[in-house]
Amino acid sequence: MIISTEPVWIGHDNELAELCARLRGQAAVAVDTEFMRTDTFFPIAGLIQLGDGKTCYLVDPLSITDFSPLRELMVDEKVVKVLHSCSEDIEVFVSLLGEVPSPIFDTQIAAAFAGLGFSLGYAGLVKAVLNIDVPKDETRSDWLQRPLSESQIKYAALDVAHMLIVYGKLLQILKASERYTWVKSDCADMVAAARKPDDFSDAYQKVGFAWKLRPSELAILRELCIWREVESRARNIPRNRLIKEPSLFEMARKQPKDAAHLQRIEDIPTRTLRNDSEKLLGIIHSAANTDAAKFPPRLDAPLAPAEAPLMKALKKYVRDTAEVLQLPPEILIRKKEYEAIVRSGMKGGVFTLPERLLGWRYDVIGKGLLAVAENPVLDADGIASI
DSSP: OOOOOSOEEEOSHHHHHHHHHHHTTSSEEEEEEEEEOSSOSSOEEEEEEEEOSSOEEEEOTTTOOOOHHHHHHHTOTTSEEEESSTHHHHHHHHHHHSSOOOSEEEHHHHHHHTTSOTTOOHHHHHHHHHOOOOOOTTTTOOTTSSSOOHHHHHHHHHHHHTHHHHHHHHHHHHHHTTOHHHHHHHHHHHHHHHHSOOOOTTGGGGSTTGGGSOHHHHHHHHHHHHHHHHHHHHHTOOHHHHOOHHHHHHHHHHOOOSHHHHHTSTTOOHHHHHHHHHHHHHHHHHHHTSOGGGSOOOOOOOOOGGGHHHHHHHHHHHHHHHHHHTOOGGGTOOHHHHHHHHHHHHHHSSOOOOGGGGSTHIIIIIHHHHHHHHOTTOOHHHHHTO
């Protein structure tokens, strides 16, 4: 099937309404976005690409004033939105439309389950499935400039031109291997995660070396991280432009009492010191005087060398299982999930699985991982025979 790579420009509200009404009659639509995020927390949409399998449409978000037709299309449960590596695209739509597209089909996830490789780029996927070369030389273009260059327009159109054909090929492979439900489940999980309300209360746990801090210091770090998350969004600036995590760590550890002491903390931006010193000192003072009963518990230290054999056994089991399934092991389990299994046995004596391994993954690797955790000398063949 020949797809036109000469796109149709959508720059007026009536054009967008007509297009979206037509696309809502389809079973699936190809979707991509181009955006800028150099100096802002939230992405600024520069272009929205849509494809119906015949034509590419480039929607100009800088000239559209009524996005309600696009919003209705993105949340129409009867139309699958086909995207590639869509986590950032989801952020664009949340920022632009206030909605998470659903249902989605991420062709990067699907490619991994189809045995084409983990974290495969779109150009590589199109090459692997269709043997067509897709240029990627405009990735870092200025998508807010107008007019866009001819090469930008061509690049943007090609990002959706072949996507529905790739989608169809992947569906065939996944249904034949009975893995389509796995992809559908993982994509639904992405939507559910994106729809969760913001909760910054655990942000401090991601700060490097936070495990070294005492509970009283963690209470300070927790409040500083909440402030950083809230303010970076309110001011629409990148987190690190407001303040970096190592500076928050030092503030929690040293607990400066005045502006002079605060200035001695390394790498706090001059603007933050000028505008926010009083607020930061107030947060530190208030958190330091919190009731000790409300302090967070100490964080887990890195796993000790004594836990390495179990970790190695778990990874070997997943590698062996993935090899049998002809899948990349990374699509089955995340690094932090190995650690969670090991830690569960350390704390309570009974090994448990993270929530993500209790769905379809339970039968594929979950039961086996628990068996290995209880008896690390078992291999994949031994587990299969249990």
